[in-house]
Amino acid sequence: xxxxxxxxxxxxxxxxxERVAEIEDELRLAAGLTALRxxxxxxxxxxxxxxxxxxxxxxxxxxSRNVTIxxxxxxxxxxxxxxxVTAFQGGRKxxxxxxxxxxxxxxxxxxxxxxxxxxxxxxxxxxx
Numbered sequence: 001x002x003x004x005x006x007x008x009x010x011x012x013x014x015x016x017x018e019r020v021a022e023i024e025d026e027l028r029l030a031a032g033l034t035a036l037r038x039x040x041x042x043x044x045x046x047x048x049x050x051x052x053x054x055x056x057x058x059x060x061x062x063x064s065r066n067v068t069i070x071x072x073x074x075x076x077x078x079x080x081x082x083x084x085v086t087a088f089q090g091g092r093k094x095x096x097x098x099x100x101x102x103x104x105x106x107x108x109x110x111x112x113x114x115x116x117x118x119x120x121x122x123x124x125x126x127x128x
Contacts, residue, residue, distance in 0.1 A: 022065070033062045033075065038081045050078035069097065 044058040082099030
């Protein structure tokens with residue numbers, strides 16, 4: 001079987017399209033976070049010191065799709081940025097989390113606050 005034939009067979013399997021989309025989302029988030037860190041001129045170790053975690057934890061954050069909003073916000077703030085989360089529904093933008101200034105008090109984190117979808121990059125990897 002040719003590579004094209006095998007690829008077609010795999011993609012026609014039930015749930016394959018959804019899994020491919022999930023993998024693309026994971027790669028998009030990982031590439032976006034890594035690109036932001038590299039653009040700031042920081043290594044994972046340097047960023048880890050700013051956040052107060054270990055370098056392996058930063059690597060895990062960059063590779064994970066299931067990142068809490070609080071962790072993502074710490075990561076972005078350590079790079080000098082602010083996090084905004086916007087939902088799109090029926091052609092409308094609905095701000096869910098607005099960027100706040102560094103002087104604004106941080107709300108106490110809620111348990112289970114998860115990042116559902118964040119697409120800072122276009123595929124293939126073209127960030128901001």
